[in-house]
Structures are given as C-alpha cells and as structure tokens.
Amino acid sequence: MTEHFEVVARDGAARVGDLRLADSLRTPAVGDDVLADAGSLWTDERSVPEGDPERLTVLPNRGFPRGTAPEVEDAFAPDYPDVDFPSAAVVTPDTAGDHGADAYVLSGAPGFVGHGSAFVDAVIETRESIPDDTALVLSGVATPENVPLLAYAGVDLVDADRAVVRGTQGRYLTTDGETRLEDLDELPCPCPACATSVADFDREDCVDHNVNALRAELARVRQRIGAGSLRDYLEGQSRFQPWLTAAFRGFDQQWGYLEERTPVFRSATMAATTGDATRRVEIRRFADRVTSRYRPRFADRPILLVPCSAGKPYGQSKSHSRFQDAANYRAHKVSLTSPIGVVPRELELTYPAQHYDAAVTGRWDAEEVRFVADVLARYLDRTDYPRIVAHVPDDGYRQVVERATADRDVPVEYTVDGHPTDADSLAALAGALEGERSIRVSENERATVRAVADYQFGEGAGDDLFPDFETTGRHPKQRVVVDGEQMAALVPEYGVLALTLAGARRWVDSDVPTRRVEIDDFVPQGSVLAPGVVDADRDIRPGDEVVIEGPSAFGVGRATAHGAAMVESSRGMVVQPRHVAER
Numbered sequence: 265m266t267e268h269f270e271v272v273a274r275d276g277a278a279r280v281g282d283l284r285l286a287d288s289l290r291t292p293a294v295g296d297d298v299l300a301d302a303g304s305l306w307t308d309e310r311s312v313p314e315g316d317p318e319r320l321t322v323l324p325n326r327g328f329p330r331g332t333a334p335e336v337e338d339a340f341a342p343d344y345p346d347v348d349f350p351s352a353a354v355v356t357p358d359t360a361g362d363h364g365a366d367a368y369v370l371s372g373a374p375g376f377v378g379h380g381s382a383f384v385d386a387v388i389e390t391r392e393s394i395p396d397d398t399a400l401v402l403s404g405v406a407t408p409e410n411v412p413l414l415a416y417a418g419v420d421l422v423d424a425d426r427a428v429v430r431g432t433q434g435r436y437l438t439t440d441g442e443t444r445l446e447d448l449d450e451l452p453c454p455c456p457a458c459a460t461s462v463a464d465f466d467r468e469d470c471v472d473h474n475v476n477a478l479r480a481e482l483a484r485v486r487q488r489i490g491a492g493s494l495r496d497y498l499e500g501q502s503r504f505q506p507w508l509t510a511a512f513r514g515f516d517q518q519w520g521y522l523e524e525r526t527p528v529f530r531s532a533t534m535a536a537t538t539g540d541a542t543r544r545v546e547i548r549r550f551a552d553r554v555t556s557r558y559r560p561r562f563a564d565r566p567i568l569l570v571p572c573s574a575g576k577p578y579g580q581s582k583s584h585s586r587f588q589d590a591a592n593y594r595a596h597k598v599s600l601t602s603p604i605g606v607v608p609r610e611l612e613l614t615y616p617a618q619h620y621d622a623a624v625t626g627r628w629d630a631e632e633v634r635f636v637a638d639v640l641a642r643y644l645d646r647t648d649y650p651r652i653v654a655h656v657p658d659d660g661y662r663q664v665v666e667r668a669t670a671d672r673d674v675p676v677e678y679t680v681d682g683h684p685t686d687a688d689s690l691a692a693l694a695g696a697l698e699g700e701r702s703i704r705v706s707e708n709e710r711a712t713v714r715a716v717a718d719y720q721f722g723e724g725a726g727d728d729l730f731p732d733f734e735t736t737g738r739h740p741k742q743r744v745v746v747d748g749e750q751m752a753a754l755v756p757e758y759g760v761l762a763l764t765l766a767g768a769r770r771w772v773d774s775d776v777p778t779r780r781v782e783i784d785d786f787v788p789q790g791s792v793l794a795p796g797v798v799d800a801d802r803d804i805r806p807g808d809e810v811v812i813e814g815p816s817a818f819g820v821g822r823a824t825a826h827g828a829a830m831v832e833s834s835r836g837m838v839v840q841p842r843h844v845a846e847r
C-alpha cells in the first residue's frame with residue numbers, strides 16, 4: 265500500500281511519479297531533500313524511528329552481500345515495521361518484496377552500476393518483486409551521464425552523493441562523461457555555478473555544477489518520458505559509455521520486462537536512427553504480430569512487394585500512388601522497410617508503421633537485410649500467394665527479397681529497371697499484372713478492419729469478431745456496423761479499432777480471448793483508478809483495448825498501465841473508459 269507515491273505517466277519501464285510529502289516531488293528526481301536515513305537506529309536501538317511526514321524515512325536495515333544464502337538472510341532480515349509515515353525499505357534483489365513501504369532502496373548500487381548485465385539483473389529482479397506503484401531508489405551512483413539509463417530501467421529516485429564526491433575530486437560531470445577540471449578550456453554549461461571564468465572555477469563550484477547538471481538531466485528525462493521518447497534519446501546518449509550501451513542492450517535481450525511495460529501505440533514519432541532500433545519492443549512486436557496474428561485476405565492474388573516511402577502513411581505518398589496506379593490494385597501491396605520489416609497494406613496506419621522516421625542512406629547494412637528478410641520469410645511461410653511480383657530496386661531491397669524467397673517454389677518476377685518510379689519500371693509493373701482482377705475499395709476496407717482486429721486482438725479475431733459487417737464512413741475513418749449497430753471505429757492516428765459497448769459485448773461473447781479489468785461494485789465516472797480494480801489480465805499492455813466488468817458496470821476503454829500494475833497499484837489511473845453502462 266503506497267500512500268505517498270503515485271505513478272502519473274509511463275513509457276516502457278520508465279515512469280514519471282509524484283512523491284507526495286509536504287511538498288510534492290515529481291520523479292525521477294534527486295531525493296536528497298526528502299530522504300532521511302534512519303539506518304543506524306537498527307544497530308543502536310533496534311527501535312522503529314519516529315518518522316517525519318515531510319520526508320521518506322529509510323527504515324532500519326542491515327545490508328547483506330549479494331548471494332547470501334536466503335536462510336541466513338531470513339534469519340537476520342529485519343521485520344519491516346508497519347509504519348504510518350512515509351517510508352523506504354532497504355532491499356537486495358533477493359529480499360525485495362512488498363514490505364508495505366512507499367519506496368525501496370536497492371542496496372549495493374555502486375557494486376552493479378557500471379556493469380551492464382549485473383545492473384540489468386539487479387534492477388529487473390527488484391522491480392519485478394516490489395509493487396509497481398512504489399518508488400525504486402538507487403543511492404550513491406547517479407551522474408548526468410547514467411541517469412537517463414537509470415530512469416529507463418525503472419529507477420524513480422536517486423541522490424546527489426556521487427555527483428558531489430566527483431566534484432570534490434575535481435571531476436566536471438556532463439551528460440557525455442566527465443572531465444578533469446585542469447583539462448577544461450572553457451565551461452560548456454550555462455548553470456549559475458559555471459557563470460565564471462575557467463580560471464576562477466574551483467572544486468566547490470564543480471560540486472554545484474555537478475548537482476545542477478544532474479538535476480537538469482533529470483528534467484530532460486521526465487520530459488522525454490512524458491513525450492514517449494526516452495528510448496530515442498538513450499539510443500544515442502548511451503553510446504558515450506560502453507557499460508551504458510551494454511546495459512541498454514541487455515534490457516532489449518530481456519524482452520519480457522520491457523515488452524510488458526511498452527505501450528501498444530504512441531503519438532510520438534519514433535526515431536529509427538541506429539541498429540538498435542530493430543531490437544526495440546515496438547519493432548519486434550509489430551514484426552511478431554504481422555507474422556503470427558495477421559492473415560492476408562488477398563492471398564489468392566499476387567503479392568506486390570514494394571519499397572517503403574519516406575512520406576507516411578505509405579498509401580498517401582507520391583511513389584506508392586504511382587505504384588498503385590500502375591498496378592491498378594491488381595495485387596496485394598506489401599511494403600518492405602527497415603527497421604519495421606514487412607507492412608501489409610491493411611496495416612499501414614497501425615503503430616509504428618506510420619510513426620517512425622528512419623535515416624535513409626540508400627544503402628542497407630547486413631543486419632538490416634537479415635532482419636527484413638527474416639520477417640518477410642516468416643510472413644511468406646504462412647501464406648500461399650500464387651505469384652510474387654517484386655517492384656524493388658536492385659539494392660538492399662532486392663537482397664531482402666532474394667534471401668527471403670531463395671527456397672520457394674513460386675518464382676519472383678522483378679519489375680524494376682533503374683528506379684521504381686521510372687516510366688519503364690512502372691510499365692513493367694503494369695504489364696506483369698495485366699489480366700489480374702483489381703481489389704475493390706470495399707474489399708480493401710473490409711480486409712483492413714479484419715486485419716487490424718487480428719493485429720490488435722489475436723489470430724483469427726478479425727473473422728471471429730466480424731464475420732459479417734458493413735463499413736461506413738470514408739477510409740480511414742471507417743466505422744464497423746453490424747445489423748445497423750456500430751461495433752467499432754478505426755482510429756486513423758494509430759491504426760487501431762476502438763470498440764463500442766456493443767462491440768465489447770461481441771468480444772466477450774466470442775472465442776477471442778478478452779482482456780478484462782474486473783472492478784469493484786461501482787459505475788466508473790471518468791477514469792478507473794487502481795484501488796477500484798479487483799483483478800486484471802496479466803497480458804494487458806498500456807494502450808490495449810480492455811473490457812471493464814463489475815457487479816454494477818460493464819464498459820470498454822483503453823488501458824493506461826500494464827495488467828500487473830493495475831493489480832499491484834493502490835494509486836493512479838489504470839483505465840480510461842470510453843463507454844460504460846450500468847447493469
């Protein structure tokens with residue numbers, strides 16, 4: 265039960281929180297002013313400290329070295345006293361659990377901060393053991409350089425100890441590392457401590473600057489979490505220090521921890537500028553869903569493989585308009601792109617297909633070719649297209665197609681000579697598809713609804729939820745109507761379906777696994793808050809469509825937290841309902 269901490273925004277494992285004491289502190293933050301260490305009381309008097317309503321009192325503790333046998337720790341571990349003032353309990357990854365505190369201080373941080381895999385393991389083990397809506401505190405380690413990674417990992421509070429110590433040692437800290445004072449030719453910072461000449465800048469100033477720099481970087485981090493772009497920043501910033509890059513990649517390898525916490529869509533544009541982009545959750549999730557949940561409805565037609573366009577959604581770009589004009593919609597258009605992989609026409613609006621911005625050089629590296637070819641091969645494995653028409657230039661795109669189709673019976677017909685939009689290439693494309701039947705607009709609209717349902721709700725969902733329906737409204741603002749009643753609307757900004765109450769009832773009655781949030785006996789007026797949640801499916805991800813069910817209410821809305829957080833939290837908004845009915 266956390267009385268004094270609330271998560272107010274999430275992005276992946278990173279969170280913006282409110283530490284509610286006399287004054288509210290927005291986290292991730294430097295907590296020196298609010299942390300009161302009562303640790304020594306344990307050995308002296310073994311008594312419970314008095315506490316202070318204006319501070320987080322760190323409860324008496326005894327640190328154990330990592331790897332101490334659990335029996336030994338159990339025998340000596342303090343009983344975490346049940347206190348009614350704001351408190352933080354000291355834990356190791358092994359002793360972490362719900363001890364009733366508002367915050368948890370992970371002991372031994374200087375031992376693992378600086379070591380990629382040790383850091384990843386310690387934070388994940390601890391964060392997964394303590395309740396989601398409690399603050400995770402790392403002491404004695406934060407610098408302007410490492411604090412973006414700490415926040416990305418799920419750390420909420422740090423202290424300025426290390427920044428201060430390095431200042432007294434004459435080390436000037438920046439987001440890209442540290443410099444010895446004597447090596448500074450000028451002061452690359454506009455903070456008050458740096459408003460002097462290098463000659464007059466002493467170690468006391470350096471301490472002040474280091475703390476200012478740490479606070480400024482935390483402000484940037486909070487801003488980035490709110491905007492959904494901390495990952496994009498870290499892909500670049502973590503390069504300055506090998507251990508940061510190692511830890512950053514370590515989190516990508518620990519797929520589950522980040523995946524559970526990563527939203528299914530964002531409004532922010534994703535900057536895909538490094539090789540690490542192919543390993544981020546959003547990219548792998550899209551590739552996985554396209555090759556496991558999605559099923560093409562035009563697999564009896566030729567597949568038309570085309571390069572992605574810089575303008576998005578692809579369908580509205582100049583190059584794709586010309587492809588479709590030449591092809592006369594006589595094939596199922598599937599775009600190839602790094603870093604996303606394969607984007608069928610029906611999913612061109614679906615996050616992140618129209619939300620990424622890649623660095624285009626015209627040259628593909630081996631890793632990009634391998635990734636996209638692998639996704640295309642998996643895609644083709646589940647389909648039975650009679651023809652493969654590849655309207656791709658003779659570069660990385662062609663390598664992708666050759667690699668993905670090497671062992672297939674269906675021959676590949678290449679139609680590009682030079683550039684894909686050259687007149688000769690377009691004529692060859694038109695010629696290749698001559699005689700095939702065009703896909704009608706209405707066919708495409710229906711296929712889009714079902715494809716998005718597959719992608720969003722699971723394999724087979726499109727046919728199970730909507731065996732028979734009409735679409736109204738102009739693409740992409742389509743509405744799904746069954747027997748005159750609206751079931752869902754396509755949200756063009758994210759390419760997802762938003763269900764109506766009737767649509768939600770249909771979901772509950774179908775064979776498609778329903779993502780449910782069970783609530784207490786009340787009718788939500790506005791947001792569903794964590795205390796009202798009785799249970800929630802653990803496979804709910806932030807942004808997911810969810811059904812809200814309680815003794816008095818039935819509704820549908822969008823999750824703002826992952827399922828485990830809904831259940832573990834005692835504060836904060838967890839579902840944004842769209843429609844609710846009494847029952």
Ligand SMILES: [Zn+2]
Nearest residue numbers: 453455458473
């Ligand atoms: Zn400064």
